[in-house]
Amino acid sequence: MRDIALPPLYAASVPVFLHALQRLHDWLALMEAHATRADIAVDATMRARPAADMFPFGVQAQIVVNFTLRAAFPLAGQARPDYGDFPDDPDGLRARIARAVALLRALDPRAFAGGEDRRVRDRAGDADVDLPGDVFLRDYALPNLYFHLTAAYIALRGAGVPLGKADFDGLHAYPPMPGRAAATQGPNQGDIQGDIQGNQA
Secondary structure (H helix, E strand, C coil): CCCCCCCHHHHCCHHHHHHHHHHHHHHHHHHHHHHHHHCCCHHHHHCCCCCCCCCCHHHHHHHHHHHHHHHHHHHCCCCCCCCCCCCCCHHHHHHHHHHHHHHHHHCCHHHHCCHHHCEEEEEECCEEEEEEHHHHHHHHHHHHHHHHHHHHHHHHHHCCCCCCHHHHHCCCCCCCCCCCCHHHCCCCCCCCHHHHHHHCC
């Protein structure tokens, strides 16, 4: 049963971050299946860019994962954890996601209480950010998370991976896309799905 007493700042951050990580996790299987069908190296897709002057998929995905920790921990009044060192391949990215999920799930929701008034400092490109917790989440953390998640999605689509809106939000359902079996269309149940659902129960 959903706990309606969760601190608002927790409810607006950690479950959102976990959902984004689930989507990214599920895209990896689709990326690998596409590489097999197209007879291309999966490393080439990891290097695909959403635009010529933007980071490739692998880097965009790492930023998504790391940003969930970079945002959640200071909102809870805790130091940001080390991001870890993982191989730059799909399995390394899966391990990075799994570690982030575990760290996020370990956060005590009660630590977010009153975090709206807690100052959070970060670096935004060449700018320094110093904001109250609720403004940090609304105006900085969530836009950045979805910017890089969208960039990762665009990189995969540009590389030919058959992703659609259903894969982006995990809620829509449409007829199968070309080059993709009907059984895999729509919301997926990845390895971390149970953990994420448990976090929101």
